[in-house]
Amino acid sequence: MTIDFGTIAAVATAPGEAGIAVIRISGPEVREIVALVVRLGRSGPPLMLDPGNSHQLFYGRVIDPTTEHVVDEVMVAWMAAPRSFTTEDTVEISCHGGVVASQQVLRAVLAAGARPANPGEFTMRAFLNGRIALTEAEAVLNVVSAQTSEGLERALDDLRGDLTQRLEPARAAVLAALAYLDASADFPDDEIPVSDVHADLSHAVDALEGVLAGAKSGRLLSEGATVALVGRPNVGKSSLLNALLRSDRAIVTPIAGTTRDVVSERAVIEGIPVTLLDTAGIAESADVIELAGIERSRQAIARSATIVLVVAGSVAPTFEDLAISRDLTTRFETGALGDVPLVLAINKADLGAGCDQSAVVEALPGGVPAVLVSARTGAGMTDLEAAIANALRGDLGSVVQPSLLNARQHAELDRALQHLRAAFEALEAGFPTDVLATDVRVAARALANVTGEDIDDALLVEIFSRFCIGK
16 A cells, blocks of 8 residues: 655644634645645735745635635644654644634645545654654544543653653563574574573563553543442432532432433543443332333443442441342352452441441452442542542552553554563573574564554554544
């Protein structure tokens, strides 16, 4: 597949009504296109951009080159190569916001000789022209899609080259080991400088394990997780949802069974974007509608990353409390819930949560954190949020640096790690160097697919097709 390096253009801002919209143009014919479509001021001459005088801002009008009609009044930002994001001649035209104005300006630019940009093509050019590494290019997507300030901070770190730097020790060690193994195989009778292949492979494995260990925390920051609030009717699940959201989203009444369906809302808990599910109270019922809500509650439990069991601490545990606890334990022990962690929220502390809840605790798997809270007063909510966040992060979440790896990067790094481990085992078993070299070479190729040092055009197009047009 051949990549077309002609002049491209696209609307770089989101559609809809806004103060401005930006049309980005990049490529070898930018200056000629601008001269055809932009007039200086209100009635001035064509805008002639000076390649020796970059980073200038001009006021003018966009003219449809086919009709000579005025399209819009605009500001034109000029960035001469190589001092632009793509390292090519680049212009960004700021016109009035709105779909019609931006599309008419874009049509004028296309009529003057540009072609529509493909998704992510500006960023792909920045990579191909050496402006950024592939890991930094893919970090652009994480910056755009960040849902929390913590996720944005990690994405910006990768945009500045953090992931590339974290992978460099593994890359250097793999290349050093491969160079020695290949030289030993190609020139067996020559004196090859001694290299500690054992240490090289060990360093590479340690570095990759560190990056991959942070992938779970990274996915939490970029993708978020689902948290289900479950329990019998009238224990305060809806009140707890409102307290976590800090707004009155769910209807709260003293009447048991108010929630008949699963209520879903987005929130941020200790920097983690979460989807909170307020489920219908689980209890024996003859009501068809209530039974449907209970079934949806069970489905919500099955797809959640963490389950918060809510009980009312102001009363002794009921048969339903214990039945739900035992059911969760059974599903946990049989693997029906996978490794989904549980948190126990003992609600209604403001009503005097002095009733012994040890029967519920004993019915749950060992080690489930129990938090005393009051959804009405807010007491204990910080502790509950911390318990939920810790359950989502798992054992390594607080000590391992998060890695914002996409599925492709994770698969490639995991492939590299598996082959390095195989090479390490072969080395210790005394296998010939050519056997080791095969696995090390596969690992090197997998790393190169992540860093972008050895990647074909078809894979590049696939990677950047996930980007929005104009980025």
